[in-house]
Amino acid sequence: MSPVEAAATVAPDGEVAAATDVCERKIVAFLCRECAYSAADAAGNARTPLPTTIRTILVPCTGRVSPLHVLTALAEGADGVYLAGCLEGQCHYRVGNLHALDRVAFVKALLDAVGVEPARVAMFTMSAADSPRFVRTARSMHETIARLPRLRRS
Amino acid sequence: MPLSARGRRIADELVEAGPGVRPGVMGCEVVQHEELCVGCGRCVAACPTGALSQDDWFDPAQLYAAPPGTGRGALAAALHRIARHAPRGPIPVPERCLTFRGIIFDAARCAGCGACIRACPTGAVAAGPVPIAGIDHGAWAAAEAGSRL
Numbered sequence: 001m002s003p004v005e006a007a008a009t010v011a012p013d014g015e016v017a018a019a020t021d022v023c024e025r026k027i028v029a030f031l032c033r034e035c036a037y038s039a040a041d042a043a044g045n046a047r048t049p050l051p052t053t054i055r056t057i058l059v060p061c062t063g064r065v066s067p068l069h070v071l072t073a074l075a076e077g078a079d080g081v082y083l084a085g086c087l088e089g090q091c092h093y094r095v096g097n098l099h100a101l102d103r104v105a106f107v108k109a110l111l112d113a114v115g116v117e118p119a120r121v122a123m124f125t126m127s128a129a130d131s132p133r134f135v136r137t138a139r140s141m142h143e144t145i146a147r148l149p150r151l152r153r154s
Numbered sequence: 155m156p157l158s159a160r161g162r163r164i165a166d167e168l169v170e171a172g173p174g175v176r177p178g179v180m181g182c183e184v185v186q187h188e189e190l191c192v193g194c195g196r197c198v199a200a201c202p203t204g205a206l207s208q209d210d211w212f213d214p215a216q217l218y219a220a221p222p223g224t225g226r227g228a229l230a231a232a233l234h235r236i237a238r239h240a241p242r243g244p245i246p247v248p249e250r251c252l253t254f255r256g257i258i259f260d261a262a263r264c265a266g267c268g269a270c271i272r273a274c275p276t277g278a279v280a281a282g283p284v285p286i287a288g289i290d291h292g293a294w295a296a297a298e299a300g301s302r303l
């Protein structure tokens with residue numbers, strides 16, 4: 001078996017992450033309109049390179065994201081999901097990001113209970129002006145997902 | 155206001171039972187359907203005797219019993235697609251995750267007033283017949299069928 005064939009054989013199982021396979025992964029990012037989306041917008045205006053795996057979804061507040069949104073994204077093809085909202089205590093809707101933090105903790109526990117890596121789901125907080133932090137969190141999430149095997153679905 | 159015949163029988167039962175609160179003495183026995191419960195906690199707020207309380211743990215197995223077409227059913231379907239094995243035991247629920255708390259029912263403190271049945275938005279709390287002598291439960295259930303008390 002040639003090396004190319006070997007790579008093609010192992011990749012669909014998700015056990016070995018080939019370089020091309022990592023690029024095909026999808027990470028869904030729910031960004032809060034007030035902070036994280038502004039930070040992402042600033043990063044885009046500055047033409048900062050971002051991982052190609054990130055797919056952003058604009059939400060009014062991270063408190064809008066329910067466990068159903070996160071699990072549906074995972075079930076429909078995402079390998080990772082993360083929420084990015086305002087800094088704690090600075091939510092424009094008072095406590096939306098705190099609700100989101102607890103919901104993410106709950107989804108992590110739920111995934112752990114059924115044998116899925118909790119690291120596939122994460123929550124970050126950042127200020128609207130902190131575009132370097134948005135880029136750092138996007139890259140760190142990309143690296144976390146690249147280290148994990150593809151998510152298997154039935 | 156004079157008591158109806160049924161009310162008089164229930165009142166007699168109360169006198170025989172003596173002081174204190176007993177399950178079902180006020181007219182209905184509470185039946186729970188956990189698969190329909192969304193953990194909103196309205197029944198807990200409505201309960202006058204403190205028979206209902208919210209748990210800090212959630213059993214993921216409860217999700218799988220939820221009927222399809224509901225939000226819980228959709229959540230269970232999504233979880234089922236990515237699950238590697240059946241859920242392992244209850245999981246702790248964080249403080250602000252209000253809708254995923256199990257409801258604990260303490261039958262010994264229930265007065266059977268039906269406040270939780272009126273408060274429940276999903277029909278997860280329903281009324282069952284009360285074991286009271288001289289009352290035809292079949293006829294009572296037929297009369298109450300379809301009503302939410």
